[in-house]
Amino acid sequence: xxxxxxxxxxxxxxxxxxxxxxxxxxxxxxxxxxxxxxxxxxxxxxxxxxxxxxxxxxxxxxxxxxxxxxxxxxxxxxxxxxxxxxxxxxxxxxxxxxxxxxxxxxxxxxxxxxxxxxxxxxxxxxxxxxxxxxxxxxxxxxxxxxxxxxxxxxxxxxxxxxxxxxxxxxxxxxxxxxxxxxxxxxxxxxxxxxxxxxxxxxxxxxxxxxxxxxxxxxxxxxxxxxxxxxxxxxxxxxxxxxxxxxxxxxxxxxxxxxxxxxxxxxxxxxxxxxxxxxxxxxxxxxxxxxxxxxxxxxxxxxxxxxxxxxxxxxxxxxxxxxxxxxxxxxxxxxxxxxxxxxxxxxxxxxxxxxxxxxxxxxxx
Ligand code: IPM
Ligand code: MG
Numbered sequence: 001x002x003x004x005x006x007x008x009x010x011x012x013x014x015x016x017x018x019x020x021x022x023x024x025x026x027x028x029x030x031x032x033x034x035x036x037x038x039x040x041x042x043x044x045x046x047x048x049x050x051x052x053x054x055x056x057x058x059x060x061x062x063x064x065x066x067x068x069x070x071x072x073x074x075x076x077x078x079x080x081x082x083x084x085x086x087x088x089x090x091x092x093x094x095x096x097x098x099x100x101x102x103x104x105x106x107x108x109x110x111x112x113x114x115x116x117x118x119x120x121x122x123x124x125x126x127x128x129x130x131x132x133x134x135x136x137x138x139x140x141x142x143x144x145x146x147x148x149x150x151x152x153x154x155x156x157x158x159x160x161x162x163x164x165x166x167x168x169x170x171x172x173x174x175x176x177x178x179x180x181x182x183x184x185x186x187x188x189x190x191x192x193x194x195x196x197x198x199x200x201x202x203x204x205x206x207x208x209x210x211x212x213x214x215x216x217x218x219x220x221x222x223x224x225x226x227x228x229x230x231x232x233x234x235x236x237x238x239x240x241x242x243x244x245x246x247x248x249x250x251x252x253x254x255x256x257x258x259x260x261x262x263x264x265x266x267x268x269x270x271x272x273x274x275x276x277x278x279x280x281x282x283x284x285x286x287x288x289x290x291x292x293x294x295x296x297x298x299x300x301x302x303x304x305x306x307x308x309x310x311x312x313x314x315x316x317x318x319x320x321x322x323x324x325x326x327x328x329x330x331x332x333x334x335x336x337x338x339x340x341x342x343x344x345x346x347x348x349x350x351x352x353x354x355x356x357x358x359x360x361x362x363x364x
Contacts, residue, residue, distance in 0.1 A: 002035040003306060006066035008059070011044040011089055012279025013289035013345075014072020020291030020349030021070050021298040024318075027353040028302065028311050039066075043096065044074030044089035044279075054092030060099055068305040069272040070298060075279035089279075098138050101268030104169050106176075106300070107133040107248045107261060107276055109231075114323035115256035117334040121228060129231035129254050132180065134173040135244025137265055139165045140195075142241045161195045161240065166202040172266075173238040174210040182213045183235035187223045187243055199240065220247070227251055248276055257331045259290025262297035264304050271305040273297035287344040290329040292319055295352055318355035327351050 007022055009015040022038060029036040041059040048054050054074070063069055074089040096102075109131040116123040144158030170186075177184045186203045188196035200217055207215040218226065220243045226233065227247065231254045239247065252258045258277040265272040275293030283289055295315060303312035326339040333342050343351060 001306060001308070002037070003067040004037050004039070004065065005301075006062055006069045007038055007040045008043050008063075008069055008071040009040070010072040010074045010092075010279065011046060011076055012073055012281045012284040013277075014044075014074065014279055016284070016287070016289045016345050017275060017291040017294035018070055018072040020345060020352075021294035023349045024295050024315060024353050024356065025070070025298050025301075027356050028298075028314065031356060032308075032311050032314075034308075034311075043071075043092040045076040045078075047092060048087055048089065052087070054087060054089050055095045055099075059092075060096070063096065063100060063270065066270055068301045069270060070294070070301065071272055071274040072294065073275065073277065073279040075281070077281050094142060096272070097265060098143065100270055100272065101138070102265035102272055103136060103138045103165065103267040104172050104265065105133075105135040105137040105244065106264045106266065106304075107135060107244075107251075108263075108300075109133065109248075109251045109254050109261065111255050112260075112320055112323050114320070115260070115332055118256035118328075118332045119253055121231075121253060125229075126231060126254060129234075130180075131231065131234045131251060131254070132176060132236050133244060133248050133251065134169055134176070134236065134238045135248060136161075136165065136169045136240050137244075138241075138267075140241035159193060159195045159242075161199055163198065163202050166199050167206055170203050170206040170238060171209075173236050174206060174213050177213045177236040178210065181235040184213055184215050185223070185234055185237050186215065186217050187220050187237060187239035187247065188217065189220050189243075190217070191219060195240075203238065223247060224250060227254070252276060257290060258293070259329065259331045260292050260296070262293050262300050264297070264300040266304065271301065273301040273305075287346065288330050289345050290331050291345050291349050292329070292352075295319060295349065314356050315352070318352045321355045322348070322351045 009018045041062045074093050079088050141157040141159045144160040146157040148155050188199045190196040190200045252261045261276040263276050299312045299315035302308040
């Protein structure tokens, strides 16, 4: 199979982790006899420095030609504490999602058994948890009308959803539930918000087409509590952009660390794959970032965009094998376990890439 993959490293540790994701993709191509061609483009802070905008037209043109995109992260501390700056790295990511029609963000939360002790949640609560989030990605307060009034003394962001936006992601969530445990939990705040009442009505309507899937509704505050109290009670979680952003950071603790969680953003055409973590400037340049979320994002790409199930599984097996042998980055290193060997970012990438070779030899 011949594919063109655009690498968008972005800012901070984004650069460090995508290099490892790419390393593993190169290895997969080599072992399974595919041709993956790579190109690279600018986004975020670096793009602002070079061109004055967070998503240059040239980047967008490159992305439109790609078969899939591996993205790192955007963000820079310079902007975080300067709320008055008009051009911001995150605008690049939001514009890219909108322009490429990436309305469905899939965030699978599954704990590798080896990391049971790495989470701050008790192992007996976690074991066996397996959740797939469908976070709507191109609507909500993120894209509603926003502005200032009253001489800048009031600010607003409109929470807005249209029927078609809820329908299209709901269909994806229900279809996914059919090949899992046939449960969808739709999360909203319908006791307070009008947009949530529309959300709930549309989800109920769509659910009629999936009689084999059990639908429950939950308010977002209750869902936040339940996720930590009983993560195993969830299968597919369907929710809006803002609630999904918050709940998936929370749910990352179920997978041991933010550094483990991969995501896929899909929609009209090209798919984008990225860790759920940010640019983490506090650890940038130290070589300690966990590349597994980027590597697992590459696995999602192979499965979802290219339909390469065996290749995708080979990556997951290689990650699992690496963890089993005791290799960890610092964020998932549990000092109670003696056989742990702490690796830096690129050594972790090498380790996983090498184990792809081993898996191949074993299965053939
Ligand atoms: C995410 C991030 C982004 C979001 C930021 C960087 C704009 O937190 O992908 O979860 O809020 O969507
Ligand atoms: Mg987030």
